[in-house]
Amino acid sequence: xxxxxxxxxxxxxxxxxxxxxxxxxxxxxxxxxxxxxxxxxxxxxxxxxxxxxxxxxxxxxxxxxxxxxxxxxxxxxxxxxxxxxxxxxxxxxxxxxxxxxxxxxxxxxxxxxxxxxxxxxxxxxxxxxxxxxxxxxxxxxxxxxxxxxxxxxxxxxxxxxxxxxxxxxxxxxxxxxxxxxxxxxxxxxxxxxxxxxxxxxxxxxxxxxxxxxxxxxxxxxxxxxxxxxxxxxxxxxxxxxxxxxxxxxxxxxxxxxxxxxxxxxxxxxxxxxxxxxxxxxxxxxxxxxxxxxxxxxxxxxxxxxxxxxxxxxxxxxxxxxxxxxxxxxxxxxxxxxxxxxxxxxxxxxxxxxxxxxxxxxxxxxxxxxxxxxxxxxxxx
Amino acid sequence: xxxxxxxxxxxxxxxxxxxxxxxxxxxxxxxxxxxxxxxxxxxxxxxxxxxxxxxxxxxxxxxxxxxxxxxxxxxxxxxxxxxxxxxxxxxxxxxxxxxxxxxxxxxxxxxxxxxxxxxxxxxxxxxxxxxxxxxxxxxxxxxxxxxxxxxxxxxxxxxxxxxxxxxxxxxxxxxxxxxxxxxxxxxxxxxxxxxxxxxxxxxxxxxxxxxxxxxxxxxxxxxxxxxxxxxxxxxxxxxxxxxxxxxxxxxxxxxxxxxxxxxxxxxxxxxxxxxxxxxxxxxxxxxxxxxxxxxxxxxxxxxxxxxxxxxxxxxxxxxxxxxxxxxxxxxxxxxxxxxxxxxxxxxxxxxxxxxxxxxxxxxxxxxxxxxxxxxxxxxxxxxxxxxxxxxxxxxxxxxxxxxxxxxxxxxxxxxxxxxxxxxxxxxxxxxxxxxxxxxxxxxxxxxxxxxxxxxxxxxxxxxxxxxxxxxxxxxxxxxxxxxxxxxxxxxxxxxxxxxxxxxxxxxxxxxxxxxxxxxxxxxxxxxxxxxxxx
Numbered sequence: 058x059x060x061x062x063x064x065x066x067x068x069x070x071x072x073x074x075x076x077x078x079x080x081x082x083x084x085x086x087x088x089x090x091x092x093x094x095x096x097x098x099x100x101x102x103x104x105x106x107x108x109x110x111x112x113x114x115x116x117x118x119x120x121x122x123x124x125x126x127x128x129x130x131x132x133x134x135x136x137x138x139x140x141x142x143x144x145x146x147x148x149x150x151x152x153x154x155x156x157x158x159x160x161x162x163x164x165x166x167x168x169x170x171x172x173x174x175x176x177x178x179x180x181x182x183x184x185x186x187x188x189x190x191x192x193x194x195x196x197x198x199x200x201x202x203x204x205x206x207x208x209x210x211x212x213x214x215x216x217x218x219x220x221x222x223x224x225x226x227x228x229x230x231x232x233x234x235x236x237x238x239x240x241x242x243x244x245x246x247x248x249x250x251x252x253x254x255x256x257x258x259x260x261x262x263x264x265x266x267x268x269x270x271x272x273x274x275x276x277x278x279x280x281x282x283x284x285x286x287x288x289x290x291x292x293x294x295x296x297x298x299x300x301x302x303x304x305x306x307x308x309x310x311x312x313x314x315x316x317x318x319x320x321x322x323x324x325x326x327x328x329x330x331x332x333x334x335x336x337x338x339x340x341x342x343x344x345x346x347x348x349x350x351x352x353x354x355x356x357x358x359x360x361x362x363x364x365x366x367x368x369x370x371x372x373x374x375x376x377x378x379x380x381x382x383x384x385x386x387x388x389x390x391x392x393x394x395x396x397x398x399x400x401x402x403x404x405x406x407x408x409x410x411x412x413x414x415x416x417x418x419x420x421x422x423x424x425x426x427x428x429x430x431x432x433x434x435x436x437x
Numbered sequence: 438x439x440x441x442x443x444x445x446x447x448x449x450x451x452x453x454x455x456x457x458x459x460x461x462x463x464x465x466x467x468x469x470x471x472x473x474x475x476x477x478x479x480x481x482x483x484x485x486x487x488x489x490x491x492x493x494x495x496x497x498x499x500x501x502x503x504x505x506x507x508x509x510x511x512x513x514x515x516x517x518x519x520x521x522x523x524x525x526x527x528x529x530x531x532x533x534x535x536x537x538x539x540x541x542x543x544x545x546x547x548x549x550x551x552x553x554x555x556x557x558x559x560x561x562x563x564x565x566x567x568x569x570x571x572x573x574x575x576x577x578x579x580x581x582x583x584x585x586x587x588x589x590x591x592x593x594x595x596x597x598x599x600x601x602x603x604x605x606x607x608x609x610x611x612x613x614x615x616x617x618x619x620x621x622x623x624x625x626x627x628x629x630x631x632x633x634x635x636x637x638x639x640x641x642x643x644x645x646x647x648x649x650x651x652x653x654x655x656x657x658x659x660x661x662x663x664x665x666x667x668x669x670x671x672x673x674x675x676x677x678x679x680x681x682x683x684x685x686x687x688x689x690x691x692x693x694x695x696x697x698x699x700x701x702x703x704x705x706x707x708x709x710x711x712x713x714x715x716x717x718x719x720x721x722x723x724x725x726x727x728x729x730x731x732x733x734x735x736x737x738x739x740x741x742x743x744x745x746x747x748x749x750x751x752x753x754x755x756x757x758x759x760x761x762x763x764x765x766x767x768x769x770x771x772x773x774x775x776x777x778x779x780x781x782x783x784x785x786x787x788x789x790x791x792x793x794x795x796x797x798x799x800x801x802x803x804x805x806x807x808x809x810x811x812x813x814x815x816x817x818x819x820x821x822x823x824x825x826x827x828x829x830x831x832x833x834x835x836x837x838x839x840x841x842x843x844x845x846x847x848x849x850x851x852x853x854x855x856x857x858x859x860x861x862x863x864x865x866x867x868x869x870x871x872x873x874x875x876x877x878x879x880x881x882x883x884x885x886x887x888x889x890x891x892x893x894x895x896x897x898x899x900x901x902x903x904x905x906x907x908x909x910x911x912x913x914x915x916x917x918x919x920x921x922x923x924x925x926x927x928x929x930x931x932x933x934x935x936x937x938x939x940x941x942x943x944x945x946x947x948x949x950x951x952x953x954x955x956x957x958x959x960x961x962x963x964x965x966x967x968x969x970x971x
Contacts, residue, residue, distance in 0.1 A: 075945075294618055311551070316523070317523070319507075320508070332511070408547055408946055409551060411950050
């Protein structure tokens with residue numbers, strides 16, 4: 058029997074809502090319209106839904122251990138990844154406040170601070186639908202066809218001209234050249250820069266898309282990038298789009314800002330909230346042994362292998378829908394928003410999207426699990 | 438029963454102006470003196486001033502713009518608390534100043550969930566939001582099409598799905614023009630959607646909202662915000678309303694003349710004269726304070742120009758099917774000529790305007806400065822020496838290019854409470870508050886009389902909400918259940934499918950979940966509309 062299930066896809070930050078899962082005799086037969094990332098995600102989820110779930114006893118034992126660790130912890134750290142939904146984030150904040158924990162966002166050094174500081178420098182983001190009206194799209198070290206396939210498709214198909222791809226080996230040097238070229242003060246430019254600048258200058262409007270890889274170059278680079286983008290925006294309409302790596306990167310930061318006034322890097326004390334973006338970075342705290350219990354809400358995407366190794370040797374509890382490739386002492390499987398559970402993600406342009414379960418799941422939501430820990434077994 | 442005995446009572450709605458008299462509270466309401474009252478709880482009001490609680494008609498304390506603003510203040514908790522506190526903290530600040538009803542000034546439908554989440558956190562206050570529709574493509578397309586019934590139904594649907602209390606129009610059509618690279622349109626210039634002009638948008642929507650019988654009329658943020666010489670354009674907009682009921686917000690930002698060098702001057706007198714001709718129009722002032730501020734607005738073309746003028750970084754988030762929401766940090770300096778003129782212009786407007794039931798105190802928080810500075814503004818209004826003292830420290834333009842220095846008027850307490858309670862309550866159609874008549878909500882504020890007016894207004898002796906003391910000596914005593922205020926105008930629900938189909942062509946979010954979708958505004962108190970279908 059054939060069944061068509063409309064879905065909102067939770068596997069990248071486009072959160073497309075025009076997709077359909079087509080089941081034939083209970084197995085996933087097709088995914089329409091085509092999107093490699095969404096299809097792979099749902100196929101994995103469908104396959105995973107037939108796996109043997111951890112038994113109730115194992116779950117209860119894990120939760121009991123987690124409660125004990127939490128009670129014994131002198132300095133817990135809660136790390137939120139970009140796949141955590143809005144309600145789970147609120148629960149994590151509650152838990153962090155209750156146990157005077159450090160609260161860090163996996164995107165803290167990219168999506169929240171540096172990425173969003175692109176807007177802070179005077180740049181604009183635009184909606185995806187309006188993207189088609191841009192005269193030029195400049196892709197800076199990103200490949201939407203791989204990370205956000207439907208966006209890649211729009212760029213391939215609907216733009217008036219081909220998008221301009223910038224993939225230099227040294228982004229810092231590239232951006233400095235572009236700034237110089239834009240100022241018009243230097244005639245002798247590298248050939249690639251002269252060609253790129255000619256297209257940028259000729260365009261009546263445009264969008265610069267950049268992602269995590271360019272931001273990894275650090276603060277001085279980001280400043281250069283922002284200054285260049287600001288220059289572009291002086292005479293014409295140029296928008297900037299930070300292509301967040303995780304589907305709810307924007308939502309995690311927005312919810313934290315709304316709940317706490319900060320995008321992460323917080324230490325809750327008795328009535329005091331300490332914000333320290335440099336000191337309270339997840340990687341720093343973990344590597345320096347600054348906490349004695351690590352609660353990971355979602356598989357962290359930007360943590361190094363070395364740090365993961367440290368986590369696997371420490372008191373670490375991971376809440377995630379997928380079994381991790383590394384070995385945390387406790388993995389508490391939770392339903393994934395938009396697959397086995399409901400939730401709220403925020404799209405790239407800030408629009409909040411409600412996600413509904415599309416596959417049956419006996420797992421509890423991350424929100425419920427976190428609240429149970431926060432309330433230490435009391436009735437929710 | 439509670440009996441408040443011996444206080445100097447101010448109830449401008451009933452002509453009570455500082456007389457000592459008893460006030461009775463029965464449950465959540467004010468009551469007349471009962472013939473037999475057993476043993477009521479008595480609150481000794483001697484040495485105090487008793488008035489209806491404050492009603493805030495225009496502030497920005499919820500929604501997407503606030504989050505964007507917080508990014509500018511990361512690392513400065515004190516500034517954050519002043520200009521963009523989290524919604525629950527903002528609510529507590531308002532309560533501790535004696536305000537029990539607060540309206541967030543603008544929320545776009547597509548971001549309504551964020552606003553709704555923030556409003557839910559504001560426990561202890563009655564609160565609501567105005568739905569910004571000035572650049573809404575579906576609404577403006579139906580308006581351009583000319584079918585008024587369709588415009589009516591679309592507007593009603595948008596209000597309903599957004600959980601709005603009133604319709605906000607921010608520089609209508611300006612966002613659409615800006616998105617297509619056009620300069621901000623004047624009142625009679627096409628906005629880029631057929632022949633639609635700002636004048637037609639304003640006139641038609643104001644008329645429809647009044648036909649709907651919404652408790653609050655269109656809350657209008659006009660074009661040409663913050664530009665020298667904009668008073669003439671503002672008065673033209675007021676005249677374009679053709680005598681219809683409307684609320685013009687933060688009018689200080691539209692009350693500027695221009696000298697021969699193109700510099701700002703106060704045009705408060707011209708604006709006051711114009712507004713006096715239209716008694717059905719209410720306004721709030723948008724007073725500027727010296728210090729840090731934040732421009733938070735859906736007026737993209739206005740803020741884009743300001744950003745270019747200041748050269749400061751900003752955040753401009755463009756929204757699907759609507760205009761954009763924008764944030765730009767500002768600073769008003771006493772020694773700066775423009776800031777001094779802006780500060781003087783706001784006070785001049787308040788002091789020149791003869792009717793405090795029509796012009797209300799706001800700072801357009803945080804655009805003009807923080808709402809927590811209201812006590813300071815009240816002191817300036819009540820004390821000429823206090824404002825002269827401040828004027829001494831201002832750039833001379835504050836004296837020479839504005840009329841404030843020559844104004845001797847000092848506000849009475851009755852005028853203060855009219856401007857902050859009864860006036861805005863009436864303009865919002867909330868006739869159950871802002872006064873002390875029998876049956877009114879027992880929302881009260883009580884001040885200990887003292888010479889230092891600023892200190893007096895900053896810390897009420899107590900604040901009562903629904904008959905319970907919620908603030909005592911500046912500290913929150915309890916945060917009780919409170920209402921979100923929404924309107925539900927009657928409309929032809931048979932058109933829902935058609936409207937949703939048209940909406941689906943404009944946005945990429947599922948139309949069933951557009952705005953609040955099915956999540957609604959839990960716990961919302963619906964305010965009656967005197968609806969008459971067109």
